[in-house]
Amino acid sequence: MTQAATPVRPRASSPAVGARRRVVVILVAVVAIMASVVLSLAFGSRPVTIEQITQGLGAWLHGVTPRDIGAIAVQQRIPRTVLAIVAGAALALSGALMQAVTRNPIADPGILGVNTGAALFVVCGIAFFGISTPFEFLGLALVGAILVAVLVYFVGSVGAGGATPIKLALAGAATTAALSSLVAAILLPRADLMNQVRFWQVGGVGGANWATMAAITPVLVVAAALALAHGPALNALALGDDVAVGLGVHVGRTRIVAAACGVTLCAAVTSVAGPIGFVGLMVPHVVRLLAGTDQRWLLPVSALGGAVLLTLADTIGRVVGYPSEVEAGVVTAFLGAPVLVVIARRTRIRAL
């Protein structure tokens, strides 16, 4: 054996991304968020001028209603813009966590059927228990999301090879189909509920209001903080369970906490915005290319990227659907499916 016969092959996911590049990526992300906020405030069924935007924002900060109708339109767009930022960040963080925990490139709350689980429980709550407050929505969505996530992951990981992408996707698809049939079965005899739960079919941020956002914010903050704190442990997990134990990481606890945070983030968003898919799938993959695989950076940068993506998706939906709008969930599905194709082509997929 000569030494020349063992060339070191550079890995595609090489962690050799310098601190400088990360800082640049974060700066770019922050600038992109600000730009997308301006775009989100500027575009809609009524076109406004830059002056009207500043006027509307200023009046909003002082808690008064402006006289100019354009400025009022800008004010109306503030809640949905805030919700888009918060929901996008939470969904992308959720996707990054699920991908880290399952070590599976296609883990996404939408594909795994978690959204439908949350939807089913909320619909049950409305139909059988007459729930109406944001806290009740949130609680039921959480329970449903966690139950379905556990079920899908269990079914998808039975047998040789563990949870392969294809098995997880199929288990998710089957569960989604069954749960949507159940939702239909609950709704059909109750025609009056149909309008109330219409938005569970397509997710979007158009129905944003401050009360529901206030209800989910504490949950989101706690879950996000816990998740970010577990970045180093998730890094160790990526090296394999044995190495992680050797490095002094509680493997089981880290997995459970990270997975619980991921499901919680996605369920909380679903309870106010409906099912929005593919954000959690797309963003971490793009971020990994830009900022490397170090979870301490990947998690926060994913959150920033998700905020940009969903805000832009919502804005695009308003421009494309003018004078009405296309829900953000439809836009993300259209952006996300091609990304899934690319991921599926790049990743080695084991047949079932």
Place this chain on the structure above:
Amino acid sequence: MTATIRDFARGTATTTPIEQVYVGRRRRRRRRVIAIAALGTATALLAAAMLMLGGTIYSPSEVLRVIAGQNVPGASFTVGVLRLPRTVTGLLAGVAFGVAGTTFQRMLRNPLASPDVIGISSGASAAAILSLVVLGWDQTPTMLFALMAGILTAGAIYLAARGGESAGGRLVLIGIGIGAMLESVVSYLLLRANQWDLLTAARWLSGSLNGASWDQAGPLGVAVVVLLPVVIALSRDLSVLELGDASATALGVRVGRVRLTLVLSAVALACFATATTGPIAFVAFLAGPIATRITGAGGSPVLPAALTGGCLVLAADLLGQYAFDTRFPVGVITGILGAPYLLYLLIRTSRRGGSS
């Protein structure tokens, strides 16, 4: 080696290996004939039940007289205008879904690759809802539009999954993704449609036979009558294709032409059925595997799958209509009953460490 066939049948022959092959083949063929006959009988009984049961229960003779074209007070309307089109549409849709599903599964050698799982039905569904609900077109142009959309979807999935190793698994994964995208289009179009009502929603979200009429059943009937014989005629080649392209070519099958014909026929059947009843959940996916369990391995899968598909749709529609206080559309029933079976199949296949 002097034993005759009759000896084998009596079981009195001393069994050499070659004789065991003969006996086994006879046994399998007999089981297959019995199973197909049983499936046919079950389909006929279910169809009869669909025609006789309801708000008013009619006797078989009354139903037969209506079918023969005589005027029977009451029954002429209830059976002739309401129940007969519904039964025929359900039967045709079940047959179309069953044949399309089993053709895809066999040809791609993957039990997961049925048109409803890999997103082709979603494409047809989105096109049909665009044409019927938004643009207000008639049934025949709608079906052609849905067919075009289905072929485009299938082509897109094929192109996206082409090349490299493990193309089969990738095809399913990409199909699920594209299906999710098209489903969001369906939901969006439903939200935007003026005629948002329960009937349309139920039909396009889960598949339903409510409001079935001869106008709808006609084009689907033509499609099934034309395409079913094509697929049955090619089913021998389909079985050979399962051995792989090289073996199939060596055995004299024109691989390219046969595959193209089969794909187009199967896509057309799935799209026409979807454009008529909506995407009835899991029928295409489950008809083939259930039929194989009933008939046993070997022989052409097409006819058993067609009958199983018809049985599934009719049985689920009977359940949906009469088993509960509320009348549920057929797709809700197949969705709720079918998904656990899919999960069971998934777990069982994984446990065995099976291939494909």
